[in-house]
Amino acid sequence: MTMDFTDIVIVAGNYGSGKTETAVNLAAACRKTGKSVAIADLDLVNPYFRTREARIPLEAMGIQVVLPDRQYLHADLPILAPAVADILRNPSDVTILDAGGDDVGVTVLASLAAVLKDRKIRMLQVINAFRPFTGDVAGCLKIQKQIETSGKIKVTGLVSNANLMDDTSAAHIYQGYDLVKQVSAHTGLPVEFITATPQIQSQLDMNRIACPVLTIDRHMTPPWKHAGTT
Amino acid sequence: MAKVLMKGNEAIGEAAIRAGCKNYFAYPITPQSEVAEYLSKRLPEEGGVFLQGESEVAVGYMIFGAAGAGERVMTTSSSPGISLMSEALSYITAAQCPAVFVNIMRGGPGLGGILPSQGDYFQATKGGGHGDYHLLVLAPDGVQEAVEMTMQAFTLAEKYRNPVMILGDGLIGQMMEPVEFPDDLKTEPTNKDDWATNGMAHRKSDKRNLVKSLFLDPSALNNNNLVLKAKYEQMKKEEVQYELYNADTDYQVLITSYGTMSRVCRTSIDMLKSEGIETAMLRPKTLFPFPEKQVFDAAGKQSCKAVISIEMSMGQMVEDVERCVKGRRPVEFYGECGGEIPSPEKIIEIIKALL
Structure with a gap:
């Protein structure tokens, strides 16, 4: 099973669901299929961990990365780089927008409504079953509604990014997958893909999973892991 | 759970x-x-x-x-x-x-x-x-x-x-x-009726409680301070918490560090160990009361040449470390405080300079 994304992909979800990690890895996966790819950090909510951490490896792959101006990188101010509108007007094969968390994070999408009009948009809701407030269907639906209201845009697909970071096992991936399947059954929205690190992916029984699996390399590592030990 | x-x-x-x-x-x-x-x-x-x-x-x-x-x-x-x-x-x-x-x-x-x-x-x-x-x-x-x-x-x-x-x-x-969350804390504060202004309705006695910080009578103020002081002395006896890392080795350098910075130091200690260089860390978990005796003892280990306090500050905890080491080893300091967290490699470089 392969993923086929074109034009605009918006990655949204509740706070801390792993939107940035998903967006960054999705960008890399799309680029590997030979498509031109751009990724923009629209996360105006959390300046601590964001796409900038992954800038260098992404640019090395030939992916266009749009971040807030350097002088504002460490500001907790709602600044949207003018370059975001530019990449939407002059699109790559795939343009990935990494939205901020919760309903607040997607309000910026409403301000881009004019440029997004008449475009083919996939709006993904990223769900990590092990995060507060999205451990059950009701919680996921509540977030979905908030996102749609604030972003003035409908969610078109679901992504399971089930993980407990280094403590993740195959059982967690299945549990997260089962949850998004239930959300899918309630909403009629497709499960676009699930995520797993290469180590976990090798342990998965693929007969149990009826959607593509996006390989995740975790870029958002804490400073004590930069040296590769714990 | x-x-x-x-x-x-x-x-x-x-x-x-x-x-x-x-x-x-x-x-x-x-x-x-x-x-x-x-x-x-x-x-x-x-x-x-x-x-x-x-x-x-x-x-x-x-x-x-x-x-x-x-x-x-x-x-x-x-x-x-x-x-x-x-x-x-x-x-x-x-x-x-x-x-x-x-x-x-x-x-x-x-x-x-x-x-x-x-x-x-x-x-x-x-x-x-x-x-x-x-x-x-x-x-x-x-x-x-x-x-x-x-x-x-x-x-x-x-x-x-x-x-x-x-x-x-x-x-x-x-x-x-x-x-993982521990079991919920089930206990209630036990002595509330003795001091809190929590209403008289359920009380057995008529004693009214007064919560105040004004003591105009000099002896009353001195007494209140003595009560506080006695509590801090009790904390020093009963509440000190700390962690020693890699301290059962013949470490050459003792690092003192806490919080996120201590996680980085831990990585550095592991990396140095793989090079055959033993270092240890004392991580205070309570900053007050400070693990005074533990720092003194750990610094005094025969193999230990120096103590270094590594902080995301310009040198604060190091003053407590110096106070506790009491001159038995040189006490050094390294810190950064712009917001970037020093890398494990940087810490290794600093420590190697002490050897």
């Missing part, structure tokens, strides 16, 4: 709920606003109250009010906000009320920046506000410990009728880690 993936800030909020705290007042400030965001959703579900004050000054006194009435109460803030609360902290301590204050430190002085820092060590451990007092200060090194210490903080605050501070740098609040 199964593990969940939480941000430090969210986990601190959930831990407060599980410790039976129904009162949380705060004013938002990066990098700790998620505590308020989380508790604004969760506390009403638990029958609790979240109220955003009009400023940190107001919040400080809202805490005093609830604490004086014998309620479990917490606030969270970050460095400049804690400065504004310092007056209330002094009052609450003088009036001997239990309360939990969380400081998720950002860079300073002034407005500084929003990235992690440990620049408030002096403020937290030496009083912070006016007068002779101390807070009991707990310093978690990750999300799991932030949970455990937050829950413990309520018990300690009630045991001593003294504010307890959780001191975490910005990364402790912002990072996500898998956590």
